[in-house]
Amino acid sequence: MTKMYQDRLTNxxxxxxxxxxxxxxxxxxxxxxxxPVCMTLNIAGMSVYSxxxxxKKGDQLLRELSELLVSEIKEGHVYxxxxxxxxxxxxxxxxxxxIKEIHEKFVNLAKNKAVDLQFGLYQILDDDQNIMMITQWxxxxxxxxxxxRRVYVKRYDPAVEEDLEESYFLNNxxxxxxxxxxxxxxxxxxxxxxxxxxxxxALARWQDPEKGLVSPAAFIPxxxxxxxxxxxxxxxxxxxxxxxxxxxxxxxxxxxxxxxLAHEDFEMPNLVEKINDLVTGAGLSWSxxxxxxxxxxxxxxxxxxxxxxxxxxxxxxxxxxDDFGSGYSSLNALNDYSFDLVKIDKVFVRHLADGQLNxxxxxxxxxxxxxxxxxxxxxxxxxxxxxDFLREAGCDLLQGFLFSKPVELDENQQVIS
Numbered sequence: 001m002t003k004m005y006q007d008r009l010t011n012x013x014x015x016x017x018x019x020x021x022x023x024x025x026x027x028x029x030x031x032x033x034x035x036p037v038c039m040t041l042n043i044a045g046m047s048v049y050s051x052x053x054x055x056k057k058g059d060q061l062l063r064e065l066s067e068l069l070v071s072e073i074k075e076g077h078v079y080x081x082x083x084x085x086x087x088x089x090x091x092x093x094x095x096x097x098x099i100k101e102i103h104e105k106f107v108n109l110a111k112n113k114a115v116d117l118q119f120g121l122y123q124i125l126d127d128d129q130n131i132m133m134i135t136q137w138x139x140x141x142x143x144x145x146x147x148x149r150r151v152y153v154k155r156y157d158p159a160v161e162e163d164l165e166e167s168y169f170l171n172n173x174x175x176x177x178x179x180x181x182x183x184x185x186x187x188x189x190x191x192x193x194x195x196x197x198x199x200x201x202a203l204a205r206w207q208d209p210e211k212g213l214v215s216p217a218a219f220i221p222x223x224x225x226x227x228x229x230x231x232x233x234x235x236x237x238x239x240x241x242x243x244x245x246x247x248x249x250x251x252x253x254x255x256x257x258x259x260x261l262a263h264e265d266f267e268m269p270n271l272v273e274k275i276n277d278l279v280t281g282a283g284l285s286w287s288x289x290x291x292x293x294x295x296x297x298x299x300x301x302x303x304x305x306x307x308x309x310x311x312x313x314x315x316x317x318x319x320x321x322d323d324f325g326s327g328y329s330s331l332n333a334l335n336d337y338s339f340d341l342v343k344i345d346k347v348f349v350r351h352l353a354d355g356q357l358n359x360x361x362x363x364x365x366x367x368x369x370x371x372x373x374x375x376x377x378x379x380x381x382x383x384x385x386x387x388d389f390l391r392e393a394g395c396d397l398l399q400g401f402l403f404s405k406p407v408e409l410d411e412n413q414q415v416i417s
Contacts, residue, residue, distance in 0.1 A: 004016065005020075009062055009063065009080070010062060010063055010066035010080045011066070012066050012078055012079055012080040012086075013077065013080070014079065014080055015079070015080075015081055015082055016267065016268070017079065018079045018081070018131060019131060019132060019230070019268070020269070022079075022089065022131035022134075022135075023129065023130075023131050025076065025077050026089060026128075026131070026134075029075070029089070030126075032075075034075065034091040034092070034093065035091060035092035035093070035123065035124075036076075036089060036091065036092070036123075036124040037089075037090060037122065037123050038087065038088070038089055038121075038122045038134045038137070039087070039089075039099070039119055039120065039122075039138060040081065040085060040086070040087050040119070040120040040135065040138040040139050041065075041069075041085065041086040041087070041088070041117055041118070041119055042084065042117070042118045042120075042142055043061070043062075043065070043084045043085075043115055043116075043117060043118075044115065044116045045115040045116060046058060046061075046084045048114045048115070049061065049110070049112060049115045052114060061109070062084065064109055065086070065106060065109065066078070066080065066086070068102065068105055068106065068109065069088065069102065072098065072101065072102055072105075073088055073090050075090055075091045076088060076089045076090030076091060077090075087135060099121075099153050102117070103119070103152055103153075116152060117152060118145050118152055118153070119142065119152060119153040120138045120139055120140070120141035120142025120143070120144075120154055120156070121138060121141055121153065121154070121155045121156065122134060122137040122138040122155070123156075129174060130174045130231070132226070132227060132231070133170070133171075133173065133174060136226050137156045140156060141154045141155055141156040141157070142154060144157075165218070166222050166225075169218070169219045169222040169223075170222055170226060172208075173222075173223065173232075176208075177231075177235050182204060182205070182206055182207075182232075182235060182236075183205055183207060183239065183408065184202045184203070184204065184205075184236060184239040184240055184243065185202070185203050185205045185406035185407060185408050186200040186201070186202060186203075186257065186406060186407060186409050187200060187201045187203055187399060187404060187406040187407070188200055188399070188403050188404045189201060189258070189377060189397050189398070190397065190398050190399065190403045191396075191397060191398075192387075192390060192391045192395045192396055192398050193391070195387075195398075195403065197403075198255070198397060199255050199256040199257065199258065199397075200255055200256070200257045200258070201257070201258045201292070201406075202236060202239070202240045202258065202259050202260075203406045204216055204220070204232070204236055205406070220232075224262075227264070229262045229264045229265065230262075230264055230265050230268055233259070233260065233265050236259055236260075237259050237289075238278065240289070241279060241282045241284065242282075243409070244257065244282070244284055244288055245282040245283065245284060246411050247413055248283065250412065252413050253413075256287060256288050256289070256318075257288065257289060257290065258289075258291070258320060259289065259290070259291065259292065260293075260322065261291055261292065262293075262294075262297055263297035263298075263305060266304065266305050266308050267304075271308065272308050272311045272312055272315070275289075275312070276315050276317075285316075286315055286316030286317050287316060287318070289317055290318045290320055290341075291312055291317055291318070291320065292319075292320045292322040292343070293309070293320070293321060294321075294322040294323045295321060295322065295323045295325075295333060295345075296323065298333045298336075298337065306336065306337055306338075309337055309338060310338055313338060313340070318340040318341065319339055319340055320339060320340060320341040320342070320377070321333060321339045321341070321343065322343045323345045324342040324343055324345060324365070325344060325345045325365070334368075334369075334372060340374065340375065341375040341376070341377055341396075341397075342365070342369050342374055342375075342376055342377070343377045343378075343399075344362060344377065344379065344395070347380075348361065348362055348378075349379070349380040349381055349382075349386055350380055352385075352386055353385075362378070362389075362390065362393045362395075363393040363394060366395055367394065370394065375396045375397065376395045376396050376397070377395065377396065377397040377398070377399060378390045378395045378398055379399040379400060380399075380400050381398045381399060381400030381401075381403070382401045382402050386402070387402055
């Protein structure tokens with residue numbers, strides 16, 4: 001096993017390994033005619049234990065628990081998830097006895113009442129195809145234990161989930177992708193000079209058969225909270241590529257489309273190659289896909305992220321810095337990473353009339369960007385006076401409701417009303 005798939009402390013397969021190969025392990029258990037289950041383990045009171053005995057003693061306890069789990073789980077696999085949590089894919093037969101045995105041995109191992117093990121159990125169904133959803137359901141069961149030390153194991157029960165709306169989006173996420181409830185809407189990005197559409201930004205919408213058109217503010221935080229961003233972003237990229245290929249086959253004029261990626265996406269192996277293979281496999285030019293990365297994601301600074309941005313650009317993809325100015329690291333990011341365009345955060349545009357600061361900043365941002373060889377896009381344009389100012393300030397591209405809200409486009413690039 002390579003180091004990128006291995007937790008340094010416990011030497012167990014890590015979360016990344018679980019995300020990529022977890023469903024293979026589930027398939028192996030099914031092929032062996034066994035009922036697979038997912039079990040999460042949390043060391044309750046770990047912070048208290050570490051404060052009492054020190055971090056080295058806490059790390060030792062984690063290593064000893066990992067060894068205990070590996071010795072006890074004869075069928076399946078043990079993973080180190082994160083934040084003092086472990087995850088096990090194993091068989092349902094005898095699981096209650098196995099949990100009791102592990103719990104008793106851990107109590108003897110810890111020799112301290114400050115810590116205890118909590119177990120969440122989910123029986124994997126035949127139609128479960130997403131390892132992160134499976135993990136989340138096991139975690140949900142474990143959350144039901146709360147602070148009650150009289151109970152150390154809970155089974156998943158959808159009837160007792162706390163947040164019904166969050167649970168709805170979580171439980172229907174896979175279905176929303178397979179049945180096309182999630183779809184790409186396109187917001188025009190226009191030339192500042194003449195107002196003509198130069199490209200589009202792809203934005204996700206959830207068209208629910210029960211709830212109707214759902215605001216992104218309702219479902220995207222749920223996706224982010226439960227670490228499903230990678231699956232969501234790859235689905236959106238696939239949707240955009242499929243739409244562009246459809247338009248190309250119909251002989252229509254193709255405009256580039258920008259798609260949003262998060263820093264979590266770049267933690268997945270071979271991301272750039274997957275993007276390149278998807279685009280070239282569809283017979284599309286690299287210039288038709290623009291990759292947007294928000295400034296807040298750049299705060300998770302890694303040399304690997306820089307390398308992948310450079311690799312994307314070497315293939316011919318443009319990489320855009322989204323929400324420029326929304327944080328404190330904007331100028332450093334321009335120095336540390338290579339971009340083709342910066343998108344001025346809509347907050348700057350929204351407050352143009354509130355004072356002189358933003359009216360002074362935007363022209364200077366534009367000058368610096370142009371000297372660095374970058375194009376400038378201002379988003380959130382809703383008024384003609386904003387458009388006129390941004391044009392005079394030197395912005396190359398503009399985006400906002402003044403030109404168009406995000407719209408759904410059919411196979412002929414016509415707006416679906």
